[in-house]
Amino acid sequence: MKANSISPYWVAMPVMRNLIMLGARNEQEVAAICKAANIHPDDLNNIEMKVSLECNIAIMEALLQISGDANIGLHLGEKAAPPIIGQAGHLQQSSSDVLTAFKKTVYFTRTFTALYDFIYEEKEDEVLLYFEPVQLWNDIAPESARHGVDIPFAAILNFIRVLSGRVVYPIRVLYRFSKVNDTSEHEKIFRRKPLFNKNCNCIVFKKSDLEVPILGYNPQLNEIIENLLHEKLRTANEGVRLTAKVKEAILGNYHYDFPQLETIALALNMTPRTLQRKLQEENTTYRELSDTIKFELASVLLKHNELSVAEIAYKLGYTEPGTFRKAFKQWSGNTPLDYRDKA
DSSP states (O other), rough: OOOOOOOOOOHHHHHHHHHHHHOOOOOOHHHHHHTTTTOOOOGGGGGTOEHHHHHHHHHHHHHHHOOOOHHHHHHHHHHHHGOOOGGHHHHTTTBBBBBHHHHHHTOOOOOOSEEEEEEEEEEETTEEEEEEEEEHHHHHHHHHHHHHHHHHHHHHHHHHHHHHHHOOOSEEESSSSSOSSSEEEEEEESOOOOBOOOOSOEEEEEEEHHHBOOOOOHHHHHHHHHHHHHHHHHHHTTTOOOHHHHHHHHHHHHHSSOOOOOHHHHHSSHHHHHHHHHHHHTTTTTTHHHHHHHHHHHHHHSSSSSHHHHHHHHHTSSSSHHHHHHHHHHSSSSSSHHHHHHO
């Protein structure tokens, strides 16, 4: 079995290009970042290109190393404006108010990235915005994942200022990650102390602070852009085989352990029996597909040293590391440790 990249995890190249340009100080640094990510500088202008999770991590780590900035995520976010997320950003700029703009952005997240789950929630007079990197990112590169949360957290504040001309600060800032040694930059940007080791990555605002008009409100343009984004989502889903949808659902539900058939069937709005039958029509089974994905995930996790072989085994649903070792050798011809040594 050959290990492939985990393709459902991606971010649009224009997003990464803008982050690179915001973080690099000269052409030499741009070239160095591209080299670290194994991409050509010309690729930065390919608006249709999707950047993989591993490439994204390499770019983030290169930005951190080259800049020497321990708060690179916060500082990139501070400089980011709505156009960084493409058409979804232009949709924000033409919306009626900031609250509506953020709701629509969450809906159209998959037009510019699949590296995060963005969630919008209202509780009484509060708006909660969740930014959750995919679990695999947390597993293999938790430091860059933390910076990956800092970017949208800080960017939201600048988005609000650019869109409405008003300065707004959150009432709470919550991180899943362990507390960093120095939070002074967080406190300077958010005007409050962030809370760490929480059960989510969430930034919370007073609802009234977001119910403010957008300076460039244009209902006609907003309707045009929203229709374009709906079409983009529709086109992306057209003709996609069930096998690909199941793979995306498995990876989307991969959090702390490997999802079972029943979980994926529910996510796809069908019974387990129907899902099995439809997969058979595409000459595969859930077992075969999940084994392929387990191998792909294991291969990525083994290339990094964040998790032990036993921890990887448990994450992939094996109750005994020995069973995982046996399965991995059948897939690759190598034991997990041999594969890690050769990677």
